[in-house]
Amino acid sequence: MKFFLFFLFLFPFSSYPVFSQSNLLESVKKNPGEAKNICNKFRELNSKGVSASENEAIDYVSKRNKLTPVNAEIFSIYVIGLHCPDII
Template identity: 80%
Template sequence: MKPLLFFLFLFSSSLYPVLSQSNLLETVKKNPNEAKNLCNKFREFNSKGISASSDKVIEYVSNKKKLTPVNAEIFSIYVIGLHCPDII
């Protein structure tokens, strides 16, 4: 019985990051104006020669959205793909 409970605990714990990322991506869908504002910020960075995938931009998104760097990178990629494909 204990191994089964342990397995269920590990399985449910491993789903938490996936579910939280899904919720994060849903916020982009529900708030397109926020995503467009972020696209404009990405364009501003690009105009200064800074790529939207650079560490500096990921740090900006991480701080602005209070995300881990990994989630900020995922969030940024999703925003770019959905709302601002002209960003590099």
């Protein structure tokens, strides 16, 4: 019984990241102009030898979109996948 109650307590919290990731993907799909601006910033960083997965790029996305670093990284992956696959 304790296990069942523990599971019920954790279940709503464990599903939250899934909804969060879905919302991030939708925001990328609905704002292609914003995504292209981020792509341009990634290209600028790439020209300086900075990868889109490095802290400098993730911090930029995090601050620009008011996201946690983890969500900023997920957001960046979506942006790159949908709008700028040439980014490294």
